[in-house]
Amino acid sequence: MESTAKPKVAVHKFSSCDGCQLAFLNLGAALMQVAELVDFTHFAEAGPLAPDAAVDIAFVEGSIATPDDLQRIARVREQSRFLVTIGACATAGGVQALRNLANAGEWIAGVYARPEHIHSLDRSTPIAEHVKVDLELWGCPVNGRQVLGALRALLFGVMPAQENDKVCMECKRRQTVCVMVTRGRACMGPVTRTGCGALCPSFGRDCYACYGPAENPNTAALARRFEGLGLVPEAVARRFLFINNGAPAFRDAGLKSGERHDG
Ligand code: SF4
Ligand code: SF4
Structure with missing residues (x-):
């Protein structure tokens, strides 16, 4: 009997502003068509919640900036066949990586009235510094056309060409x-x-x-x-x-x- 199982796709958020997930949502009608072809098992901003489910493709937004991020990214990698980072936070650490050039503790103390409640790492780092990444899509935010192109290529078993020129x-x-x-x-x-x-x-x-x-x-x-x-x-x-x-x-x-x- 022919298998009717759809490929499983997850969209995970780490330390970020959610803008890159919006690139998915802004696809509008195209996203509805994609949803007929794949199962979005985890995509908190759109509804589905199953962060630990095994998937064919995981899109990851955000940098590693908290102790919790560190633990979660290892689990996401274990459960994903392809891992694609989306946006400047995930691919380079984001604007929040400016803390890497300063004393993060001093910044936190200067911003928050109760810094003891802030649990963040001293550095904000890209996903590739922690786990293997199969494809990086840059941008702040990433653009929907690239996301859709990457998804389509991966579903056909092809690694998308990187756009590297200026x-x-x-x-x-x-x-x-x-x-x-x-x-x-x-x-x-x-x-x-x-x-x-x-x-x-x-x-x-x-x-x-x-x-x-x-x-x-x-x-x-x-x-x-x-x-x-x-x-x-x-x-x-x-x-x-x-x-x-x-x-x-x-x-x-x-x-x-x-x-x-x-x-
Ligand atoms: S020209 Fe493109 S890469 Fe440069 S800031 Fe504008 S959107 Fe970003
Ligand atoms: S790359 Fe830009 S738009 Fe995307 S999550 Fe980071 S700050 Fe937001």
């Missing part, structure tokens, strides 16, 4: 006029991976690198260009130490510019 390339393909050349904006597009369709430059805004580092990012050259545009070293450092501050290429470039400021 936002600049996407601007050229869309014939979007360069905001750095024409408006003098400190755009991170030359070092940022595409996947968003060069969204910000298409509205005349500079890219702030929410998709993380592209392949072979020449961060030193871009930092010099930013200084040429009039940014002081501290401002250059802030361009790199933002949403994807935990990605090594951006962290190193940011710290280097910061040293020039301190020096």
Whole structure:
């Protein structure tokens, strides 16, 4: 008899803002079609709750930032055939990884009236630092088109191709006029991976690198260009130490510019 069992899919949340799960929900009618083809066993934001069920594909949002996160991610990995991280938090530690560059205890004491009730780790780290990850989808938030494409490919037993080239390339393909050349904006597009369709430059805004580092990012050259545009070293450092501050290429470039400021 032909098996009627649908593939099982889970969407897990770790330390995050839930924005990447919303990329699923914002798929609207397409999500309803997906729900006819797969069983969403665990997706707290949409309803189903079964965090420990075995699944074919687990999508993971958020970074590892609490002792509970550490234990849960090991269980999710054990119960999942494919594990896909979605968003900057899961792939690089998120904006909350800024704590890695400071004394986390001092920050907590400065923010909370009763810091003894806060149970967080000193560092916020990407999922891949703790368990094997089969595919990383970047972005803050990740975009629904990528999520759907990855899901479709994995259901057909194919590993999706990674989009590694730069936002600049996407601007050229869309014939979007360069905001750095024409408006003098400190755009991170030359070092940022595409996947968003060069969204910000298409509205005349500079890219702030929410998709993380592209392949072979020449961060030193871009930092010099930013200084040429009039940014002081501290401002250059802030361009790199933002949403994807935990990605090594951006962290190193940011710290280097910061040293020039301190020096
Ligand atoms: S990557 Fe951005 S949108 Fe996604 S959970 Fe983290 S902060 Fe939210
Ligand atoms: S242009 Fe840059 S900041 Fe804007 S959505 Fe794309 S990657 Fe993110």
